[in-house]
Amino acid sequence: MSQSLGRALQILVSLGEGDRSLDQLATELDVHKTTVLRLLRTMEAERFVRRDEAHRYRLGSRLFSLADAAREQHVVRAVAAPHLRQLNQRTGQTVHLAAYENGQVIYIDKLDSVQSVRMYSQVGVPAALHCTAVGKVLLAAQPKRQREALLGTIEYHRFTPNTITGPDQLRDELDKVRAQGWAQDRAEHESFINCIGAPITERSGRVVGAVSISVPDVLLNYEQVLELLPDLLATTAAIGVDYH
Amino acid sequence: MSQSLGRALQILVSLGEGDRSLDQLATELDVHKTTVLRLLRTMEAERFVRRDEAHRYRLGSRLFSLADAAREQHVVRAVAAPHLRQLNQRTGQTVHLAAYENGQVIYIDKLDSVQSVRMYSQVGVPAALHCTAVGKVLLAAQPKRQREALLGTIEYHRFTPNTITGPDQLRDELDKVRAQGWAQDRAEHESFINCIGAPITERSGRVVGAVSISVPDVLLNYEQVLELLPDLLATTAAIGVDYH
DNA sequence: GGGCTGATTGCGTAGAATGCAACGACCGTT
DNA sequence: AACGGTCGTTGCATTCTACGCAATCAGCCC
Numbered sequence: 323m324s325q326s327l328g329r330a331l332q333i334l335v336s337l338g339e340g341d342r343s344l345d346q347l348a349t350e351l352d353v354h355k356t357t358v359l360r361l362l363r364t365m366e367a368e369r370f371v372r373r374d375e376a377h378r379y380r381l382g383s384r385l386f387s388l389a390d391a392a393r394e395q396h397v398v399r400a401v402a403a404p405h406l407r408q409l410n411q412r413t414g415q416t417v418h419l420a421a422y423e424n425g426q427v428i429y430i431d432k433l434d435s436v437q438s439v440r441m442y443s444q445v446g447v448p449a450a451l452h453c454t455a456v457g458k459v460l461l462a463a464q465p466k467r468q469r470e471a472l473l474g475t476i477e478y479h480r481f482t483p484n485t486i487t488g489p490d491q492l493r494d495e496l497d498k499v500r501a502q503g504w505a506q507d508r509a510e511h512e513s514f515i516n517c518i519g520a521p522i523t524e525r526s527g528r529v530v531g532a533v534s535i536s537v538p539d540v541l542l543n544y545e546q547v548l549e550l551l552p553d554l555l556a557t558t559a560a561i562g563v564d565y566h
Numbered sequence: 567m568s569q570s571l572g573r574a575l576q577i578l579v580s581l582g583e584g585d586r587s588l589d590q591l592a593t594e595l596d597v598h599k600t601t602v603l604r605l606l607r608t609m610e611a612e613r614f615v616r617r618d619e620a621h622r623y624r625l626g627s628r629l630f631s632l633a634d635a636a637r638e639q640h641v642v643r644a645v646a647a648p649h650l651r652q653l654n655q656r657t658g659q660t661v662h663l664a665a666y667e668n669g670q671v672i673y674i675d676k677l678d679s680v681q682s683v684r685m686y687s688q689v690g691v692p693a694a695l696h697c698t699a700v701g702k703v704l705l706a707a708q709p710k711r712q713r714e715a716l717l718g719t720i721e722y723h724r725f726t727p728n729t730i731t732g733p734d735q736l737r738d739e740l741d742k743v744r745a746q747g748w749a750q751d752r753a754e755h756e757s758f759i760n761c762i763g764a765p766i767t768e769r770s771g772r773v774v775g776a777v778s779i780s781v782p783d784v785l786l787n788y789e790q791v792l793e794l795l796p797d798l799l800a801t802t803a804a805i806g807v808d809y810h
Numbered sequence: 811g812g813g814c815t816g817a818t819t820g821c822g823t824a825g826a827a828t829g830c831a832a833c834g835a836c837c838g839t840t
Numbered sequence: 841a842a843c844g845g846t847c848g849t850t851g852c853a854t855t856c857t858a859c860g861c862a863a864t865c866a867g868c869c870c
Binding site: 811812813814815816817818819820821822823824825826827828829830831832833834835836837838839840 | 843845850851852853855868870
């Protein structure tokens with residue numbers, strides 16, 4: 323909607339990948355370098371970007387405090403933290419916390435497995451809606467209109483042979499999720515990794531987040547992962563009670 | 567330089583202090599709410615802000631990954647970290663790492679005292695140039711023109727009776743700092759807290775940051791703080807060697 | 811159901827943002 | 841030390857964008 327602002331945000335995202343020179347940025351955005359310069363100057367004044375002695379541009383220190391603030395503004399994160407830690411310790415598996423954010427599902431916390439299993443998820447990065455447990459849970463919790471709109475816009479990228487690849491199939495899956503109160507992901511996103519996820523529901527019935535447990539099948543098979551379900555549901559219930 | 571972008575950044579800073587409604591923001595910026603709405607929409611699309619069900623606006627998740635990137639882009643932070651930890655453990659005192667960022671000095675890392683002494687400094691927030699050890703060190707290291715320009719723009723706010731309150735006095739102080747290779751702050755910023763700070767100089771002679779130790783005088787008097795100086799200088803030297 | 815508050819949209823206009831071209835600073839080269 | 845090249849920076853004219861207005865719409869409380 324706002325052209326210059328949109329370009330400025332693009333610059334910030336680009337700088338997130340590494341430092342850039344002025345016309346490197348101009349080339350990326352396909353605008354005149356004068357334009358880029360003025361945007362950078364404005365952001366520099368507010369410390370969103372900084373410039374080293376060799377005139378290479380980097381992200382500025384304002385982002386430190388803003389990110390802290392963004393974290394604190396996720397009430398659910400703070401409330402959930404102790405419960406997630408316990409769940410992580412009891413099960414020893416990777417635990418994720420995610421929240422809905424205008425049309426997307428974002429990981430807002432992550433506790434690693436005691437085994438050093440690497441997962442591609444990362445705090446602050448969107449989760450796929452059609453093939454992750456948290457994605458399904460939070461999508462299922464959206465009001466119908468919103469949900470249907472999203473079903474249409476998802477790119478049903480086929481990550482594994484098990485990935486759901488169309489809106490109709492996903493709609494059925496979401497109905498099931500809503501009925502049973504939790505979601506599964508049987509190697510739909512990463513081969514050899516199974517997940518279960520459940521919504522955090524606060525007193526009024528509003529879903530404010532989702533928790534998932536992810537387990538590589540070399541550690542536990544799917545049936546064994548299902549045995550963790552009561553623990554997961556107890557955790558999300560406890561978070562919901564603490565939330566207010 | 568760019569009006570709309572400037573306003574957008576103001577919005578982000580404002581949201582950093584807490585969530586806002588649309589015309590709360592419009593009032594703060596003193597613009598029409600239509601304008602604010604369009605800026606918010608643009609930022610929403612890039613996940614810089616999010617909007618909850620009650621149409622209150624908050625900071626978005628994009629800031630998470632950007633802040634991580636901003637941190638990683640400070641090479642000195644990673645290099646210094648282990649040395650700072652050791653210095654913090656050996657002395658037991660509050661240790662700060664700061665860097666110069668277009669006309670300001672920003673704390674980019676902080677290790678707390680073993681005693682629970684609260685200091686007002688915070689990572690990502692600017693340090694006063696005229697009354698902190700890191701401020702003096704980094705200001706002293708600037709090229710002359712830059713330095714003189716800054717001497718003129720500083721607001722010489724008098725925090726304590728010891729605070730330097732004018733450019734001439736500060737210029738003399740900076741000469742001393744440059745000559746001796748370190749800076750002091752004898753209760754110039756916070757009463758009852760003394761600091762010493764030293765520059766991190768990499769091989770080529772460029773100053774890439776500053777480290778300081780802060781001690782409340784209930785724990786050590788100024789002479790005792792000076793006894794920590796060799797340890798501080800050894801630390802900054804070691805960081806300088808590791809830096810490349 | 812009615813009146814409120816607050817969000818949203820269409821539109822014309824003013825002014826801001828843009829691109830151009832010329833200038834300037836800096837660096838390395840000969 | 842002069843030169844050429846690269847890259848950042850500035851002044852200016854033009855155009856298109858961002859702005860505010862007023863009307864509409866949605867939701868909420870009485």
